[in-house]
Amino acid sequence: MPGERENKVPFLQDLNWRLEAAAFQALFGFLRLLGVERASGFGGKLLRTLGPLTGTHKTVTRNLRIAFPDMDEDERNRLAVDQWEQTGRTFAELAVMDRLTPESGRIDLVGMERLHAIRDSGKPVVLISGHLA
Template identity: 45%
Template sequence: MTTLLQRLGWRGEALAWDAYQGMFRAMGLERASVAGSALLRRIGPLSGAHHVARVNMRIAFPDAHERELDSLLDAMWDNFGRVLGEFPNMDRFDMSVRSQQVTVEGAEILEDIGRSKAPTVLFSGHFANWEMIGATLAQHLKTCRITYRHANNPIIDRRIIAQRQAYGVRILTPKGGSGAKEMLAALQAGNPVGLMNDQKMNDGIAAPFFGRPAMTASGPARLAQRYDAPLVPMSVRRVEGTRFHVKVHEPLDTPEGSGNEAILQTVTRINEFIEARILEAPEQWFWVHRRFEKPLYKKPK
């Protein structure tokens, strides 16, 4: 049961959200992307997330000089700031087949999935502007059910859902128990599902990631195993400014058999895919996830 104070807090947060959306929307796509970059490059380094990102980068690049990490962190905030500015303008991207703004490599794989009417599990990570993954799936697989992390504020959550629906992402499933049931029902009906698989999940399984054990969601691996479904990776790269290249990769080579060992092997291969994409364009991954053990992120006194 919500209290009056909580409801008032939600409305205050929603007003701030609407102000952010309205400001960047009024700028138009290109200007909003640049403005978001300028803003986050200034305020990002002042946040606690900056420290988390540096710790993660040090794990991934143990031999890097501090100046190299500084440069990479600045580039990360540039990309994330652009995502911040682009999100209110996502419906302004040209997602058509002949688009010069968003090109898709491997679209035929998605078309084959659509024709097969067989359960398929697609996954990706927080690369470049990760909203492009959902937008691409919505263009090619109308029945694909895509998971998302719902906002704690229900007013903002409804705003985000409506915004994603405006650029074609119409079948959204919140993470959690009820969402898991929806994903199972979708796969059982022969529909594809899409998930992000690069965040820490405390009740996941420990799998190698940049040479260290990292708690990783096993959901995609378990869904693929349960329904004997292919596990299809996707990635997106920012080419320049507001131009993107989305790639649909060939299905992962997953181990035969079932059980926990097969799940661990599959999750490890998912992490290997995510790691390889990060190394291709490290400035375009969202490094602020606490992927590793908590003590690593404690600031020295």
């Protein structure tokens, strides 16, 4: 029939997706209650703790071994764990992105006058940026 989905998602898969979405929304709601600093710290500590327990951690350490063959093993492990913390902070900050303003003191905007000039020119532009912490 027109309008009817041909490939229905199995019930358990649909339920799993809905539970994941609810958990995600609950986590973001919790992070918003914490505010910027505490949300960032919580996310960092959470992934610093849980990240090394995942299978992905083995991939991270393997990639670091390939990228930095001369690096000491302890240093590589420290870098891998630090990476988890930074990833956790970045993820948690997504929940409070609307509060990350120049006035909050958490970000610096350098060269705004140049961006305003580009905007005012009416010409198309491609912006490339970095997330440096």
